[in-house]
Amino acid sequence: MGLSMTLAETWVERWEHQQQRYAVSREERFTVIADVVQWTTEGQQSPLVVDLGSGPGSLSTRLSTRLPHAQVVAVDIDPLLLELGRTHTPDAARYVEVLIGQEGWIEALELDRPLDAAVSTTALHYPEPDNLREIYRELAAVLRPGGVLVNGDHLLPEDPALAALTTAVGRHRSLRQEVDEAEDWAAWWAAAGQVPEFADLLAVRARQPAPANGDGNGLSAAQHEQLLREAGFRHTGPVWQYGNSCVLVAVR
Numbered sequence: 001m002g003l004s005m006t007l008a009e010t011w012v013e014r015w016e017h018q019q020q021r022y023a024v025s026r027e028e029r030f031t032v033i034a035d036v037v038q039w040t041t042e043g044q045q046s047p048l049v050v051d052l053g054s055g056p057g058s059l060s061t062r063l064s065t066r067l068p069h070a071q072v073v074a075v076d077i078d079p080l081l082l083e084l085g086r087t088h089t090p091d092a093a094r095y096v097e098v099l100i101g102q103e104g105w106i107e108a109l110e111l112d113r114p115l116d117a118a119v120s121t122t123a124l125h126y127p128e129p130d131n132l133r134e135i136y137r138e139l140a141a142v143l144r145p146g147g148v149l150v151n152g153d154h155l156l157p158e159d160p161a162l163a164a165l166t167t168a169v170g171r172h173r174s175l176r177q178e179v180d181e182a183e184d185w186a187a188w189w190a191a192a193g194q195v196p197e198f199a200d201l202l203a204v205r206a207r208q209p210a211p212a213n214g215d216g217n218g219l220s221a222a223q224h225e226q227l228l229r230e231a232g233f234r235h236t237g238p239v240w241q242y243g244n245s246c247v248l249v250a251v252r
């Protein structure tokens with residue numbers, strides 16, 4: 001049986017607050033990603049976009065509000081988060097459950113034409129570098145020439161002194177916004193574990209292959225750019241940054 005809209009609404013809202021802890025200026029970052037997609041797809045009737053590691057569809061929802069003519073495919077391995085998205089914003093995206101990077105994952109998306117954009121927030125720090133290079137390669141193969149990969153994540157500069165400074169700048173912003181008072185990731189999942197309606201989805205979740213490394217692959221922005229170029233992207237670079245919160249773009 002599906003979830004109720006009230007329950008989904010409550011938990012998606014709680015998700016948004018929780019994620020705010022981890023992404024400095026999260027809302028602005030979503031807006032910048034939508035700016036890039038809009039610019040790239042200007043004049044197109046029905047641009048095709050995938051949201052990688054969509055969770056409950058936070059980015060997909062913003063994109064579909066901003067670009068209602070776009071078709072968004074939200075991809076994640078987490079059955080609970082996907083079901084929250086399907087219930088809360090069923091029209092924002094087509095939700096697909098698959099482990100990104102696993103053999104056959106691109107086919108599982110059932111794309112009927114070349115992609116215009118692949119977007120992601122706070123998710124591409126999970127895969128290990130070799131796996132990520134392959135993911136970038138597979139995306140490059142299905143993106144149209146001129147299509148973009150847009151990654152909003154916490155990415156640091158390579159230089160340790162600058163990395164520390166960048167982290168400090170983001171930290172100050174977080175303190176000013178008082179996001180530390182929000183529930184954290186572990187508390188959100190512990191509380192979700194107490195909701196009887198989530199029990200079946202959480203049982204499926206426990207059997208799923210876990211995304212590689214929640215703590216992060218530790219790749220700097222420059223290392224992501226290197227992997228993207230090796231995968232066939234022609235132009236790469238950041239278009240926005242606040243502290244370690246960054247939007248990196250790669251053009252096919």
Ligand SMILES: C[S@@+](CC[C@H](N)C(=O)[O-])C[C@H]1O[C@@H](n2cnc3c(N)ncnc32)[C@H](O)[C@@H]1O
Nearest residue numbers: 053054055058076077078099100121123126211
């Ligand atoms: C921190 S959450 C961010 C979710 C959403 N993009 C947002 O900004 O709120 C990271 C998401 O990426 C998903 N994820 C990480 N690695 C993945 C993989 N290899 N395949 C599918 N989903 C993955 C996780 O299941 C989780 O939902």
